[in-house]
Each structure stands twice: as structure tokens, then as C-alpha cells.
Amino acid sequence: AQKVTQAQTEISVVEKEDVTLDCVYETRDTTYYLFWYKQPPSGELVFLIRRNSFDEQNEISGRYSWNFQKSTSSFNFTITASQVVDSAVYFCALSEGFTGNQFYFGTGTSLTVIP
Amino acid sequence: DAGVTQSPTHLIKTRGQQVTLRCSPISGHKSVSWYQQVLGQGPQFIFQYYEKEERGRGNFPDRFSARQFPNYSSELNVNALLLGDSALYLCASSWAGGTYEQYFGPGTRLTVT
Numbered sequence: 757a758q759k760v761t762q763a764q765t766e767i768s769v770v771e772k773e774d775v776t777l778d779c780v781y782e783t784r785d786t787t788y789y790l791f792w793y794k795q796p797p798s799g800e801l802v803f804l805i806r807r808n809s810f811d812e813q814n815e816i817s818g819r820y821s822w823n824f825q826k827s828t829s830s831f832n833f834t835i836t837a838s839q840v841v842d843s844a845v846y847f848c849a850l851s852e853g854f855t856g857n858q859f860y861f862g863t864g865t866s867l868t869v870i871p
Numbered sequence: 872d873a874g875v876t877q878s879p880t881h882l883i884k885t886r887g888q889q890v891t892l893r894c895s896p897i898s899g900h901k902s903v904s905w906y907q908q909v910l911g912q913g914p915q916f917i918f919q920y921y922e923k924e925e926r927g928r929g930n931f932p933d934r935f936s937a938r939q940f941p942n943y944s945s946e947l948n949v950n951a952l953l954l955g956d957s958a959l960y961l962c963a964s965s966w967a968g969g970t971y972e973q974y975f976g977p978g979t980r981l982t983v984t
Contacts, residue, residue, distance in 0.1 A: 760913075789970050801914070801961065801975035808970075847913050851969040857927030859904065859969050861913035 759783065760850050762862035769838050770870050777833045777865045779848030785809075789851040790824065790831045795864070796844040807831065838869045873898070875964050875976035883982045884952050892947045892979045896964030902926075903945040904973060905937055906961040914961055920945055921968045949981075957983045 761780045769775045781790065792804040805815065807824050815822045819836045835842055848862045876895045884890050896903050902921040906914035919927035920939035939945045943964075949956055959980050963973035 791972065793975075799959075800977050801963075803972045803974060806972045849913075855926060855968055855970065857919055857969055858929070859916040859919070859927070859973075861906075861915070863913045 758862075759852075759860035760848050760862035762846075762848055762865050764865045765863070766866045766868070768868045768870060771840060772837050774834060774836050775838055775867065777835075777846050777848075777867070779831045779833065779862060781829050781831065781848070781850045783829075783850060783852050785852045787853060791849040791851070792822065792831075792833050793847045793849060793861075794844045795847065801847070804833075835867075838867075840869050840871050843867060843869045875962055875974055877960075877962050877976040877979050879979060880977070881980045881982075883984060885984055886952055886954060888952050889948065889950045890952060890981060892949075892960050892962075892981070893944065894947070894962030894964075894976060895944045896962075897974055900964040900966055900974075901943055902965045902968045902971075903939055903943065904963045904965070904969065905945070905947045906963065907931075908959040908961055908978070910959075917947070919969055926968060952983045954983050957981060 759782050788809045790807045794802045812824050821834045823832045845864045845866045847864045850860045852858045878893045904919040905917040908914045916929035917931050918937045923939045934950045937947045959978040961978045962976045965971040965973045
């Protein structure tokens with residue numbers, strides 16, 4: 757079974773629209789960490805956010821926001837007023853356990869922002 | 872400050888050969904992880920090293936091995952290459968392991984013919 761599921765394979769939005777990328781995870785650990793990474797066409801993965809399992813507060817960083825809900829095992833990512841530069845593949849990832857020595861990435865969501 | 876560096880950038884090998892990939896972490900980072908990324912898929916975790924010790928291993932065959940040196944740089948070795956080993960190999964460094972954010976290098980593109 758997939759530890760991290762990103763059901764949306766590809767999404768296209770028109771510039772300035774809001775878009776939400778879904779992430780559902782599966783773990784039996786009570787301590788775990790969730791991450792989002794961006795992989796632009798240039799190829800290098802860029803860290804966006806890290807969230808531990810004990811902190812369910814939503815976070816906002818500029819146009820980016822994250823909604824963490826343990827009840828539904830989801831960690832969704834919303835981009836507000838999307839821009840062409842947001843076009844990339846976005847990966848959700850899970851690190852299990854106190855030492856985080858197992859790491860799982862989802863299959864990614866490819867976002868295209870159309871000007 | 873320099874980011875994570877990997878060498879070589881590209882590599883072409885023949886089935887059955889052996890390959891060594893190298894990674895230098897960000898200065899001050901003590902943990903290095905290796906991932907395999909096949910085109911169109913997410914990175915698959917191979918190894919995590921912290922303070923020169925293996926801390927985690929993904930579901931990869933024993934043909935894959937790695938080590939971390941006293942200066943925290945790392946090597947990934949793959950023996951008896953198969954066509955299916957063709958992929959982008961990513962190295963990531965973090966301050967102290969998988970609970971912290973990881974910073975990725977540009978990767979090594981391995982092609983096995």
C-alpha cells in the first residue's frame with residue numbers, strides 16, 4: 757500500500773486561480789513528519805514545508821498555505837492566486853518514527869499554470 | 872553557502888558494470904540520504920546516513936550500498952547494473968536526519984545500456 761497518496765496526477769489552472777493539491781498519508785507511528793517539495797522543470801527538488809504530527813496548526817507562507825488534518829490523514833497544499841512560476845511537480849512526503857529513518861514520497865502532482 | 876553537490880552529472884554504463892556516485896552535503900549537515908527517481912515518479916528512498924552510520928534503508932537489493940565519510944560526504948555504489956537501474960539518483964542532506972528538512976542536489980542521471 758502507498759504510504760503517501762497524491763491522487764491528482766496533473767492539474768491545469770489559469771493564472772490567478774487558487775489551486776489545492778491533495779495529499780493523504782498512512783502511518784501507524786504516532787510521531788511522524790510531513791513535507792512538501794517542489795520540483796520545477798529544472799529538476800532540483802526544493803523544500804517548501806515541514807510539519808510534525810503533534811502540530812495540527814495550519815500554516816500560511818505568502819501565497820502558500822497548508823492544511824493538516826490528522827482525522828483524515830491529509831496534508832493538503834493550497835496556492836492562492838497562482839502564477840506561471842508555480843508550474844512544477846509537487847511532492848508530498850512522510851518521514852516515520854522518532855528518528856525519521858524511513859522516508860516516503862508520493863507520486864507527485866504536476867501543476868501547470870496557464871497565463 | 873554551497874548547496875548539495877553531486878558528481879558526475881551524467882553517466883552511461885553497460886549492464887553488469889559497477890558505478891559509484893558521489894555527494895557532498897551542505898556545510899554543517901551531518902546526514903545524507905540517497906534516492907532513486909524514475910521518470911514520472913516520486914523519489915524512492917534508498918539509504919540514510921547520519922554521523923557515518925547507516926540509519927535507514929529502503930527496499931532495494933543488496934547490489935546497492937553506500938557509505939559516509941568523516942567529512943560527511945557520501946558515495947552510493949551499485950553493482951551488477953541492470954537496465955532498470957537507469958534513473959536520476961538524488962542525494963539530500965539535512966542537519967540531523969529524516970525528521971528535518973532535506974536539501975537536494977541536482978542529481979546524477981544514470982543510463983544503463
